[in-house]
Amino acid sequence: MPKITVPPLPVSCLFGMIKPSGPTSMSLLNDMQPLLSKSRLFEQPPLEAPKRKKKRSKKVGDVKVGQGGTLDPLADGILVLGVGKGTKKLTEFLDCTKEYSTTCLLGCETDSYDSEGARVRIAPWKHVTKEKVVEALNKFKGEIKQTPPIFSALKMDGKPLYEYARNGIPLPRPIEPRTVTVHSLELVEWKGSDHSFSWPEKALNEDQKKAMEAAIRGVDKTATIEDDPESTVQDEVKPTAFVIKMKVSGGTYVRSLVHDLARALGSAGHVVTLTRSRQGRFVLSSTEDGDRTCVPWSVFEKALTDPGAADEDGWTEWEREVLQHLEVI
Template identity: 90%
Template sequence: MPKITVPPLPVSCLFGMIKPSGPTSMSLLNDMQPLLSKSKLFEQATEDVPKRKKKRSKKVGDVKLGQGGTLDPLADGVLVLGVGKGTKKLTEFLDCTKEYSTTCLLGCETDSYDSEGARVRTAPWKHVTKEQVLEVLSKFKGEIKQTPPIFSALKMDGKPLYEYARKGIPLPRPIEPRTVTVHSLELVEWKGSDHSFSWPDKVLTEDQKKAMEAAIRGVDETATIEDDPESTAQDEERPTAFVIKMRVSGGTYVRSLVHDLAHAVDSAGHVVTLTRSRQGRFVVDPTEDGDRTCVPWSIFEKALTDPGAADEEGWTEWEREVLQHMEVI
């Protein structure tokens, strides 16, 4: 193995990890914590926390570990991590440029705007063509306004929006649109019906629909949640799906963009796949000077069950990977 340059120990750093689809970002950090805390690479936390704050402090011996912007369980791709003093640099990755590719499945809207949620309504989709999608993409480029979904953790008067929707509490005021920038947006694959995706099995009950309508009617008295009578049942034919790729500013809701794009072609839609390929300078595939590649989660997953023997320089496989990918702080 080629020799690697090791900075003075212990190390504070940033590095990117490739998150898999399925688990939450925080659960992966919790899994990694014992691994990093036993490594000579990093400085372990000490018990110098005031007594009144001990309840919230990390366990003695745990390294300081954080993330620079979570990914939904459905999503995979780049997750920037900070260790030690590197955690103080993580805020820069909340507002940095990001790149995503996402698959939109037409004909069905969900409460979360993705396939993890429940069906809210169905709508016609057979009329939508590739040319129509290409035509409306230009409306979503540049500086645009986005309204976060009502089923989100965004707070209004101290209460998460999803609580209003679930409990049928009228919103005290409209959800404030956010200004974001879509630097580029392109259709990269038209799947049509040639795919294995399907609408979620989970469906909102009538009571849940009424609760959501009551919440939305606080700002829109005409709001209704009904299936379009012209909707085609999904088991007759697979609804159309397509993949778009985008480069956006921090704060952009990919799920909202897909939701709004489906409305722009007189249909409904939700996200079924989502990959973050860039978060600032951390990327899946480098394309620009200064780009830094990331460590696959599988490297850490393997080390959790079998860290393996150290090499001639004293490093295990996962430690060597981190050394090769990290940015020392």
């Protein structure tokens, strides 16, 4: 194996991990914790925690690790991690420039704005063409106002928005729009009906729809959630799907952008794939000076079941990978 440069040990650092679609970001960090805590790469905490910290959930002996902005379970791509003092640097990745590619499936809105949620409304989609999508994208470039989805963890008066929607509690005030910047936005693939995606089978029942309407009507008296009658007819043709790529400021809701774009097209839509390809300087593939590539989750997953033999310097495969990608703090 080629020699690797080892900084003075132990290290505090940042590095990027490539998250797969499916698990939550936090579950992966919890799975990684034993590996990080047993490695001589990182500073080992004292065996006995100070009394003032005894109520904290972090186990005694665990290395301190955190993430710089979570990804939804559906999403894959870059997740920036901080270890030790590196956790203090993670806030800079909340507001940094990010790049995403996402697939929109037309004809159906969901409560979560993605395929993990339940059907809320269906609408016509056959009138949407590639040319209309390209034209509509121009409305979402530059500095725009975005309203976070009501089925999100964003809190209002201490209560997550999704609790208002699920329980039919009127919102005490409108969801405050946020200003975000879309630096670039382009259509990169027109799938049409040539894909394997489908609308979620799960749907809101009438009581759930009424609860959601009640929550929204706290700020919009005319809010309704109704299917378009023409769209309720079963169709053998798969709804249109297309892929867009974007470079955006921190705080941008990709799901909201796709939802709003579909409505601007006179349809409905939701996210079925989402990949974060850049988070600040951490990237899937390097395109600029200073870019840092990341460690695939599969490296850690393998190490959890079979860490393998250490090399002549005492490093296992996963430790070598981290050493090649880390940024010392």
